[in-house]
Amino acid sequence: MADLVIISSSIVRPVINSQLGRTKIHLTPFDLTHLQYDYPQRGLLFPKPDPDFHLISRLKTSLSLALETYFPFAGRLVKVENPEDNSVSFFIDCDGSGARFLHAEAKSVSVSDFLQPDGSVPSFIQHFFPADDIKSSDGVSEPLLALQVTEVKDGVFIGFCYNHMVADGASMWSFFHTWSKICSSGSGSDHQPLILKGWFLDGIDYPIHILVSETERPQPRRELSPVAVTKDRVFHFTKKNISDLKAKANTELGSSELKISSVQAVSAHMWRSIIKHGGLSREKQTHCKVAVDLRQRLNPPLGKECFGNMAYLSSAIATVEELLDRGLGWAALQINKVVKSQTNENCKTFAADWIKNVKNLKLGVGGRVAGDTIVIASSPRFEVYNNDFGWGKPIAARAGPGNSISGKLVFFPGIDEGSIDVQATLWSDVLVNLLADVEFVEYVTTV
Template sequence: MKVKIESSKIIKPFYEDNIIPPSTKTYIPLSVFDKVTYEAQIAIIYAYRPPTPPNAAIQLGLQKALAIYREWAGRLGKDENGIPVISLNDEGVRFVEASADSTLDKVMPFKPSASLLNLHPRLNNVVELVQVQVTRFTCGSLVVGFTAHHTVADGHSTSNFLVAWGQACRGLDINPLPLHDRTIFNPRNPPLIEYEHKGTEFMSKSVKKENSLDESTHHVTEDIVVHKVHFTVEFLAKLKVKASSMNNNNNSNSNRPYSTFESLVAHLWRAITKARGLSGFETTHIRISVNGRMRLNPRVPNEYFGNLVLWAFPTSKVKDLLREPLPYATKLIHDAVVKVNNNYFRSFIDFANHKDEDLIPTADMNKHILCPNLEVDSWLRFPFYDLDFGMGCPYMFMPSYFPTEGMMFLLPSFIGDGSIDAFIPLFQDNLPTFKKICYSLDLA
């Protein structure tokens, strides 16, 4: 598949005639949640069957959505006191038009490979906070590559924006409107830091330096393969039953079944750990995003635009993870996620507002090897399939190519039957074992 760039330009928010354009001199300070997240562009790819709307209609809809979500058309910077902000200067986003030399069917379903990087603008050294590439295939199909800077918004907020873009393309009013106020996370007086946040959300600069040295002596990233696994509804149902099989025991606090997400992540944690061939005495953890909108009290509206995520870190010795049955790992995950509650979020806000200058976020997209640990990015609940430009929902969507060993993406399969696709980056040497056991309900 050869992709040819036809044009590349900056587009700015479009304000309707009855709206006075707002000042371009204002800015929004970053919240403590924006400052602790990934400082990187994240890319996703959509595919649409014909008929598809013209590029001009997609562009105008984007410009109208940017008039409501002005942060995306701004720039990251600092105010006069050196505090990180989003400048609402309307400098705009990048809009690229491209063409491919084949039909979409020839390259579908997209395999996770470096060729996907041709379907969206580059991710590094970019000042624009959003970039869009529309690529036309010879059959009339359309692929839309979308990149967004994680410092501005988390997956929940970004998916709300994407739905709004589709609404604007269809001539609808954007609904619901975003809540833009990032100053709502105030520390308590006096602060009450109940949990350990150093080593969790933050680490010292010296620890990061040591980690970088460790990685440089490890495998080279060319050895990493992103493997896509499809889990059917039937398999997921069996997995959930097995994962929850000990919940009726008297020792258990609950006899409710674990969620599909908890069961699948526990299974993958065990399968990947076994495939890696780690020593039984090593410790392994998974980084799992937890949305604070549902956790904080009073609850933060779903329309809040920005980052509002912290992480759970279920942890185990390798020997315990592989020796104990699946419910052991699932309970570790469930309990770790439950712990990231209102008290935890409040403790984090207090800590982050009084932290030592030497501390930096542990969230790092520049780390290419997570072994012996894992990270899971779940897009299972985001309405990504609702991005309708006026000719129907996408045929499929997926993450771009992120060859970071151990960083998994989970998303609903484009089949639409409740099955799940998992994108698993592994070292080439570990892949045969993983393939052999990834559908096994019993890894012992």
């Protein structure tokens, strides 16, 4: 364990917090599916700033300015009881309560400890994130955004977590980039006002009522084996790796009209390779859950920059036999079809059906622990390495322990243009077999 000490914990509020006409954000079925998900946790490793930079005071001052624009992150989740039908409802109250800010030190840790040459992620990294088992439903008492700035021997790690019902990865990284620009420039006056998603499906009344029994905090999940252990490893796909995978997938499909994307090719390679070593029977059904941004898939479409949660997990399904025997192109095609199927009509149908039969909220993202599912989180399209707070750009990006099940894959852009990093959480035995798989490692390098 890293020798980490919390120096201070405080609440940072927006610079201006007018209670007049404060915003209430109602939650859609797409938001509420995240009710029992852990807060997503991400972080960036930076070089060490000069001592005269006044790191903590500048970060807190600029955070206060950033929260003035991104005011939903400074709010709280409100739960309303509906005794007439034994249900509850939720909304976000943008009351300016503020975000949590932790300042920590780990003087025995250096940048090289983070950046293992084989791509392994050290276990101590979990202490560099500001949350432990906080779920979206806990937003009634916990801040909707928490940040931890940890000073190490020769660098700084900024870890954060956020309530997934308030925002998705696209909105979170937009906030983070704005915060970094304010810190670097010292001014928050030139940023555009926030555009809330302002969208609710026609014909659906809100607030949505959910049975009390479905909102109770789930029991800790039972692992498959008392000795089962997951480990994290970062796999680096170079621009050439990705080009080769795309070419292989598209050649196998043999269609000039259909084009498999970079993310789909990499996702399919990870899906097939992980399942191959999962010890499942050939007739077992497997799932590849992909987060799809719905903004441009609605009719009329929403603005690409609108703030909120518009991510929806949709599953590509295949048996082990199909996945392994039909090739990379076929697997990528299943993911391609799932992404394309997320249309305006599909969204309407999902939302209407979900409201009629609200269930399985307590499963969260870790509902499957049998090794038959991979979950693709985040995106290499997010602006990660262009965040400079005034003393240099990030050295590396890492994901925290939230929603850590075997098969969780967090995609980041690689630090080299056109590359992709995948932080994989896997059972130890699966990881060992994966690293020994010539067909898998042909297309990846460790970082």
